[in-house]
Structure formats: structure tokens, C-alpha cells
Amino acid sequence: MxxxxxxxxxxxxxxxxxxxxxxxxxxxxxPSVVAIERDSKKVLAVGEEARKMIGRTPGNIIAIRPIRExxxxxxxxxxxxxxxxxxxxxxxxxxxxxxxxxxxxxxxxxxxxxxxxxxxxxxxxxxxxxxxxxxxAAIGAGMDISKPSGNMVVDIGGGTTDIAVISLGGSVVSTSLKIAGDNFDEAIIQYMKKEHKLMIGERTAEEVKKSVGCAYPKDPPSTVEIRGRSLVTGLPQNIVISSNETLEALSDPVFQIVGAVHDVLEKTPPELAADISTKGIIMTGGGSLLNGLDKLMEDNLKIPVFIAENPISxxxxxxxxxxxxxxxxxxxxxxxxxxxxxxxx
CATH class of the missing domain: 3.30.420.40 (ATPase, nucleotide binding domain)
Structure with missing residues (x-):
């Protein structure tokens, strides 16, 4: 065939x-996850099946993410x-x-x-x-990158944020930042520990990020109930977390990404920068779906920001x-x- x-x-x-x-x-x-037997290194599951095992495996089975950052x-x-x-x-x-x-x-x-x-x-x-x-990402988002005109892409994945100004099919200015979707999850985990004395896992943090996570104030704010382990009593505990709290939790990684985009713009030749300020910046990758991140970037850079049609694909x-x-x-x-x-x- x-x-x-x-x-x-x-x-x-x-x-x-x-x-x-x-x-x-x-x-x-x-998911890029592989579950293996600790001693024999035998692969037991790959992908979605292995992801379900994260944080839930007996001692002899470990779920590994073989690609980091x-x-x-x-x-x-x-x-x-x-x-x-x-x-x-x-x-x-x-x-x-x-x-x-x-x-x-x-x-x-x-x-x-x-x-x-x-x-x-x-x-x-x-x-x-x-x-x-x-x-x-630029090609997949439908940009014509073959012409001598500036295009800017911010691709926020799980482990890296790749930022590039592209013209004539190649990168003119680019940078890769080891801050992305995983860091958003980690920031939520740390915030819950510090503010609520609650220990939550990666999967719960990801659920919080997807349901109430935001980079720009939500009006009205939204809430979600989550379960974790109390660091005080050691027992399971349910708490309600609001989008205002995630805004605070995520501010550090989010502003680092906005700052990196700003740095790349500063290094961009003036003609290409003029093209970008007219066309705007295209965001791709799963991390671009964080609520309000496009609005925050637009506010800070004074340039239109668009999320691609199928950012994850x-x-x-x-x-x-x-x-x-x-x-x-x-x-x-x-x-x-x-x-x-x-x-x-």
C-alpha cells in the first residue's frame, strides 16, 4: 500500500x-513515557499505558520519561x-x-x-x-516561510520553549528555553506545598493547569477541587484552588517566557521586526493553550499574538x-x- x-x-x-x-x-x-522493570530494564508499557503508571507503580516498576527538556x-x-x-x-x-x-x-x-x-x-x-x-511549527501552522519576510514562532512544548524569527526558510534569530509546560506543573506543585502544605502529584498539577491555570486574570475567577496529601497530618486532604492562585503560582515561568520572546525581538533585524509587528506572533505547542498567555504576551510586547489552529499538532x-x-x-x-x-x- x-x-x-x-x-x-x-x-x-x-x-x-x-x-x-x-x-x-x-x-x-x-505520552513519551516508558514503564520498565527496575532490575532487568525490560520494557513493560509505552505511551498512554505507561503514563497511567506514573506515581502508581510498585517498587520494581519505574515509569521513565526518556526525553528531558x-x-x-x-x-x-x-x-x-x-x-x-x-x-x-x-x-x-x-x-x-x-x-x-x-x-x-x-x-x-x-x-x-x-x-x-x-x-x-x-x-x-x-x-x-x-x-x-x-x-x-511554522510550516505546520501554515506560514509561508520561503519568502524574504519575517515570521515569528513561539513553540511551547513540555520541556522546551523554542522561539524563532524565520525568513527565507531558515532561523534568523532563535533561542531555546528550558522552561515550558512541565515547569508550569512544577510551579503549581511548589505553590501547593508552600501555601497549602499539600503534596500533589504531576498528574493533579496538570489537571489544575488545564482547568483553572492562567497567565492573565480570569474574570470571573474559576475554581477546582483537588485532592493531595497533607504535609501536616500525612493524610489525604481535599482543597479548592482558584484561578487567582494559579496566576500567582505561574507568574515566574510565564514571565521568563515573555522575557525570552522580548530578547529575541530585540536581536531581530529592523526590517524583519517591522514584518512581525504587522503580522503578529504565532504561538504553537500545548503550552500555548495556557489561559491568557497570548493576552499577557500581547500586553507586554505590544504586538498581536495568535494561537495556531492546531497548536499541539x-x-x-x-x-x-x-x-x-x-x-x-x-x-x-x-x-x-x-x-x-x-x-x-
Whole structure:
């Protein structure tokens, strides 16, 4: 059915892995979590099944997130995870070794790039290409980045926030910040400890973030009831938390992201900055869905800020479109600055 030309795009995120298959679109969205047996290192579950085990496993089973802050922290487990996702996405047609395009953070080292390429090759890829996340996000958000005009993307994932000004298919100014969705969760956990003497887990923090988390005052404020363990009595306790409290809890990571966007704008050549102030900034990634973050950024930067249509899927869609365009790009060499092939690293 696919013949030899099976092409796969992968958004290898800290929190989520998305897999795009040419002609089919996004076929898989799963958490980047692997559950293994502590002693034998045997993989017991991958993705959603493994995520359910976080914080709930007996001592001999550990749930690992092999990608931390956008970088492979456990090479062997990442390779097993990739192999699982590639075979799950391709099904029984897996004897065709696919061409794979993987999105990586903008500021990773050569060693880290090599690790991604090797993990994908070990997992069964015929040829591996890498593309910077903000470029993939811009393509996936439907921007035409091939023209000599400034486009700005802020891609807030789980582990990294990638900010880039793109023109003629490449990054002109970019930065990668190790502050993103996971830090929002962590900030909520720390706030609950400090203000309410309540210990909550990652999953509860994520629920708080999604239901009442905000970066800009909500009118009227909203509340949610959560359960955790009291640090005073050691027993389970229910409390109600309001959006005003999350506003306070999240102010530090949120302002660090806004500050980084400001820094990139300051370094942007004036002509491109003028383009951006007209067109606005596009936000992608799951972190861009934090309530009011676009409004806060707009207020602070005095530039229109838009959230992309499918913010969570943008990077994966971009890897797919980049694969489609790769053959054309190689013909005219435009826009290849952001794509690194396995051989060139």
C-alpha cells in the first residue's frame, strides 16, 4: 500500500510524541513515557499505558520519561520507545524501512543531534532528517516561510520553549528555553506545598493547569477541587484552588517566557521586526493553550499574538510537510538550512 516510499514525521516531544504518516496525517499521539522493570530494564508499557503508571507503580516498576527538556536523557529507552511508536504507526508494513523526519529543539548540540539520528536508525529508519522545532511549527501552522519576510514562532512544548524569527526558510534569530509546560506543573506543585502544605502529584498539577491555570486574570475567577496529601497530618486532604492562585503560582515561568520572546525581538533585524509587528506572533505547542498567555504576551510586547489552529499538532504536521517539500528543496536548495540529514551531521 505504501510501497517503498513510506515517509514518517515525528515530533519527539518531552511530554508527547506525535507521528505523522504521509497521506494519512497524524496517526499517533502518545505520552513519551516508558514503564520498565527496575532490575532487568525490560520494557513493560509505552505511551498512554505507561503514563497511567506514573506515581502508581510498585517498587520494581519505574515509569521513565526518556526525553528531558527536549534532550534524550536515556538513549536505550528512547530507541525502544521510537521503535514501538514507528512499528505501531506503520503496522505490519514495517518491513519497509521508512524515511523519518524528526523535530528537535533549536539549540541542541551536535552530540544530541547524533543521538537522535542513531536512535531513529536503530529503531528502523532508512534515512533520518532533523528539523528545528520552531521551523516545523511554522510550516505546520501554515506560514509561508520561503519568502524574504519575517515570521515569528513561539513553540511551547513540555520541556522546551523554542522561539524563532524565520525568513527565507531558515532561523534568523532563535533561542531555546528550558522552561515550558512541565515547569508550569512544577510551579503549581511548589505553590501547593508552600501555601497549602499539600503534596500533589504531576498528574493533579496538570489537571489544575488545564482547568483553572492562567497567565492573565480570569474574570470571573474559576475554581477546582483537588485532592493531595497533607504535609501536616500525612493524610489525604481535599482543597479548592482558584484561578487567582494559579496566576500567582505561574507568574515566574510565564514571565521568563515573555522575557525570552522580548530578547529575541530585540536581536531581530529592523526590517524583519517591522514584518512581525504587522503580522503578529504565532504561538504553537500545548503550552500555548495556557489561559491568557497570548493576552499577557500581547500586553507586554505590544504586538498581536495568535494561537495556531492546531497548536499541539503543528510540529508533527510541519515535519510531514517538510518531508513532502524535501525533494523540491533539494532541487532549489531553498529552505534547507533548517533541515539536517543523517549524513551531514
Amino acid at each position: 505504501f510501497g517503498m516510499g513510506l515517509d514518517i514525521g515525528i515530533d519527539l516531544g518531552t511530554a508527547t510524541v506525535l507521528v505523522y504518516i504521509k497521506g494519512k496525517g497524524i496517526v499517533l499521539t502518545e 527536549g534532550v534524550i536523557s536515556d538513549y536505550e529507552i528512547t530507541e525502544k520507545m521510537l521503535r514501538y511508536f514507528i512499528s505501531k504507526a506503520c503496522g505490519s508494513r514495517n518491513f519497509f524501512r521508512p524515511r523519518v523526519m524528526i523535530a528537535i529543539p533549536a539549540k541542541v548540540t551536535g552530540v544530541e543531534r547524533r543521538a537522535v539520528i542513531e536512535a531513529a536508525e536503530q529503531a528502523g529508519a532508512r534515512k533520518v532528517y532533523l528539523i528545528e522545532q520552531p521551523i516545523a 503543528c510540529v508533527a504536521l510541519g515535519t510531514g510537510k517538510a518531508l513532502d517539500a524535501l525533494d523540491n528543496m533539494n532541487k532549489n536548495r531553498v529552505g534547507t538550512s533548517a533541515i539536517i540529514t543523517g549524513e551531514e551531521v
